[in-house]
Amino acid sequence: MEKFDKLSGIAAPMPLVNIDTDMIIPKVFLKTIKRSGLGVNLFDEMRFDREGNEIADFVLNKPAYREASVLVAGDNFGCGSSREHAPWAIADFGIRCVISTSFADIFYNNCFKNGILPIILPEDQRDALMKDAEKGANARIEVDLEAQTVTSSDGEVYAFEVDSFKKHCLMNGLDDIGLTMEKAAAIDTFEAQASADRPWV
Amino acid sequence: MSPKTLYDKIWDAHVADESADGTCLLYIDRHLVHEVTSPQAFEGLRMSGRSVRAPDKTIAVPDHNVPTTLDRANAETMTEDSRIQVEALDTNAKEFGIHYYPVSDVRQGIVHIVGPEQGWTLPGMTVVCGDSHTATHGAFGALAHGIGTSEVEHVLATQTLIQKKSKNFKVEITGKLNPGVTAKDITMHIIGETGTAGGTGYVIEYCGEAIRDLSMEGRMTVCNMAIEGGARAGLIAPDEKTFAYCKGRPNAPTGAEWDKAQAWWETLFSDGDAHWDLELTIKAEDIAPSVTWGTSPEDVLPITALVPAPESFKGGKVDAAARSIEYMGLTAGQKLTDIEIDTVFIGSCTNGRIEDLRAAAAILKGKKVKDGMRAMVVPGSGLVRAQAEEEGLADIFKDAGFEWRMAGCSMCLAMNPDQLAEGERCASTSNRNFEGRQGYKGRTHLVSPGMAAAAAITGHLTDVRELM
Numbered sequence: 001m002e003k004f005d006k007l008s009g010i011a012a013p014m015p016l017v018n019i020d021t022d023m024i025i026p027k028v029f030l031k032t033i034k035r036s037g038l039g040v041n042l043f044d045e046m047r048f049d050r051e052g053n054e055i056a057d058f059v060l061n062k063p064a065y066r067e068a069s070v071l072v073a074g075d076n077f078g079c080g081s082s083r084e085h086a087p088w089a090i091a092d093f094g095i096r097c098v099i100s101t102s103f104a105d106i107f108y109n110n111c112f113k114n115g116i117l118p119i120i121l122p123e124d125q126r127d128a129l130m131k132d133a134e135k136g137a138n139a140r141i142e143v144d145l146e147a148q149t150v151t152s153s154d155g156e157v158y159a160f161e162v163d164s165f166k167k168h169c170l171m172n173g174l175d176d177i178g179l180t181m182e183k184a185a186a187i188d189t190f191e192a193q194a195s196a197d198r199p200w201v
Numbered sequence: 202m203s204p205k206t207l208y209d210k211i212w213d214a215h216v217a218d219e220s221a222d223g224t225c226l227l228y229i230d231r232h233l234v235h236e237v238t239s240p241q242a243f244e245g246l247r248m249s250g251r252s253v254r255a256p257d258k259t260i261a262v263p264d265h266n267v268p269t270t271l272d273r274a275n276a277e278t279m280t281e282d283s284r285i286q287v288e289a290l291d292t293n294a295k296e297f298g299i300h301y302y303p304v305s306d307v308r309q310g311i312v313h314i315v316g317p318e319q320g321w322t323l324p325g326m327t328v329v330c331g332d333s334h335t336a337t338h339g340a341f342g343a344l345a346h347g348i349g350t351s352e353v354e355h356v357l358a359t360q361t362l363i364q365k366k367s368k369n370f371k372v373e374i375t376g377k378l379n380p381g382v383t384a385k386d387i388t389m390h391i392i393g394e395t396g397t398a399g400g401t402g403y404v405i406e407y408c409g410e411a412i413r414d415l416s417m418e419g420r421m422t423v424c425n426m427a428i429e430g431g432a433r434a435g436l437i438a439p440d441e442k443t444f445a446y447c448k449g450r451p452n453a454p455t456g457a458e459w460d461k462a463q464a465w466w467e468t469l470f471s472d473g474d475a476h477w478d479l480e481l482t483i484k485a486e487d488i489a490p491s492v493t494w495g496t497s498p499e500d501v502l503p504i505t506a507l508v509p510a511p512e513s514f515k516g517g518k519v520d521a522a523a524r525s526i527e528y529m530g531l532t533a534g535q536k537l538t539d540i541e542i543d544t545v546f547i548g549s550c551t552n553g554r555i556e557d558l559r560a561a562a563a564i565l566k567g568k569k570v571k572d573g574m575r576a577m578v579v580p581g582s583g584l585v586r587a588q589a590e591e592e593g594l595a596d597i598f599k600d601a602g603f604e605w606r607m608a609g610c611s612m613c614l615a616m617n618p619d620q621l622a623e624g625e626r627c628a629s630t631s632n633r634n635f636e637g638r639q640g641y642k643g644r645t646h647l648v649s650p651g652m653a654a655a656a657a658i659t660g661h662l663t664d665v666r667e668l669m
Contacts (some may be wrong), residue, residue, distance in 0.1 A: 002422035015522070016517070017516075017520075018398075018499075018521060019523045020497075020633075022633070022635040022636065022638050023636060023637075026637055026641075027614055027615060027638075028616075030237050030265075030616060031237075031280070031283055031286055031616065033240035033244070033286060034240065037348075045636065045637050045641065047369075050219065050641070058234075076397055076398035076401070076431070079397050079398070079431065081299055081332070081333045081347075081633075082238065082331055082333040082348060082349055083237075083238065083349075084238065084241075084331075084350040102398050102401055104351060104398075104401065104431060105401060105402070105432075105433050108430075109352070110351065113349060113352070114351070120514075135355055164222050165363070173424035175264060176355065177355050177358050177359065180226060180359045180361060181358070181359060183226060184359075185357060186217055186218040186226065187217050187218070187228070187360065187361055190216075190217035190218070190228055191228065191360070191367070194214075196488075198325075199454075200323070200453075200454035201230045201326065
């Protein structure tokens with residue numbers, strides 16, 4: 001997994017609330033057996049018309065935001081299905097950080113497995129960053145995972161919380177299956193006891 | 202011992218390891234697998250030379266992509282990419298030696314219907330699947346939730362998940378439901394109250410007289426949509442109905458092992474003085490037959506209501522509601538019962554069980570669907586289908602003008618040939634009314650099976666109580 005430590009980039013504003021996983025990556029693109037190459041289909045039905053032409057007023061089609069690496073989003077981003085194709089598409093597009101007031105649980109967890117940092121901020125701070133993002137390409141947002149801060153283009157600093165284990169894995173690009181396998185002895189012990197206690201499982 | 206909730210008890214029984222910061226390895230008792238979210242996980246195992254740690258606890262069934270037409274044995278009815286996904290599951294199931302119900306097996310169906318039906322899902326278990334509607338299995342008092350593909354790979358390799366505990370949310374439905382009001386209306390009504398993010402960070406336990414009164418099928422419907430309210434999982438404490446449902450299922454314990462299991466299951470309830478981080482009480486009598494008007498499951502109202510005005514909302518929801526109303530082709534102030542429907546879909550992991558088909562058939566008996574209506578019933582599994590045929594329900598549907606299909610996810614998510622065309626409007630017993638969910642620019646109104654049947658007859662959203 002790609003490491004995440006610091007990021008300086010253009011933030012695209014997406015104020016719509018409840019942006020769901022069907023919007024992020026419509027189901028027609030789930031019929032892949034690969035993880036790669038989904039960036040071209042990110043937000044497909046909002047981004048392209050049926051003929052495949054770009055819809056000019058969609059934020060990521062605007063010249064200022066085509067290179068965005070941060071999304072500032074409305075409440076409850078990523079609600080809906082468990083499809084990891086959503087963070088795969090976001091990362092493949094080049095977005096490495098999403099800022100909102102809340103995320104759906106499964107989507108939030110999926111981000112950390114794919115080198116994406118989801119940041120939860122209070123509404124007033126998210127709104128301030130949304131305004132900042134609306135300024136366009138000159139408004140670059142800085143994200144520092146180690147310091148757990150987001151800095152707006154005018155120098156305003158916002159601190160955010162993140163789970164220490166998730167932070168550690170993201171900063172070091174760790175494969176958590178490998179980490180868990182180091183605890184195989186604990187799993188073996190648990191499994192032996194559980195199958196004695198609950199043999200029907 | 203300090204008092205515990207049901208969630209606390211199941212959690213505590215499955216912690217294989219706990220780090221100082223509270224990060225746990227949660228042991229997984231049942232891992233359900235389908236064809237869409239698993240190929241990359243199996244490929245990951247291959248690339249890293251890992252195997253499936255507990256193939257006996259891993260159960261696979263194709264459901265999302267499979268056609269539901271009667272001629273589906275002919276693989277040409279599937280698109281090339283769908284066929285590749287199903288074939289990948291066939292191959293992976295064989296190669297890794299996991300339990301498998303192929304399309305040709307009468308037991309095949311939607312993974313969340315097959316699991317309980319085959320007795321894989323039992324009280325007190327941890328159940329995961331790369332599908333958000335895994336919450337369904339919470340109806341058995343099993344801790345069940347959806348996971349992403351990286352986590353699917355993690356469970357395949359280690360039979361554990363890295364988790365931090367969620368908070369406890371008690372949702373109590375007191376009293377008795379009025380006639381015409383179902384489990385679907387309960388679960389939609391709750392989401393209307395909490396919003397789609399109201400459950401984020403929580404595991405919900407549903408309790409109260411109206412929940413106890415539900416059948417296992419109804420309880421599965423309630424828990425199924427816990428995820429639509431943002432919760433990690435929904436739970437209902439097991440009771441005599443749960444035990445009766447499980448007993449005799451192919452993979453349920455028998456004899457002395459059953460007795461031992463039941464003795465433990467009987468301890469699985471929330472202690473009277475357990476701590477709740479959040480509580481919500483709803484009177485059953487306040488719940489009406491419900492319908493969604495917008496493009497989020499929280500956009501729910503009683504069927505007797507009017508399409509709301511965007512200005513009646515606050516914050517970001519004002520714009521979202523305006524967008525939804527435009528997408529849905531509605532007008533603020535319009536009566537919900539004036540909304541004309543051209544498609545009816547009965548099925549899905551929310552409402553594809555035998556009780557759901559009985560409820561719809563009860564409304565349809567001796568009636569015909571409106572001229573021009575496209576109406577389909579898609580049983581949740583081959584066994585539900587067979588039972589419905591035995592009970593004469595299939596004939597009621599066919600006589601009424603419904604298509605009687607084979608089992609699968611079908612039009613709930615339109616990854617298979619069952620889809621809405623642009624602008625078509627569907628009364629659907631599924632779980633999500635997102636933009637494009639049932640097909641590009643398709644319009645979805647979520648309803649109970651009885652309400653779907655009523656709409657099929659009249660051609661517009663209808664209060665089922667008028668046809669009872």
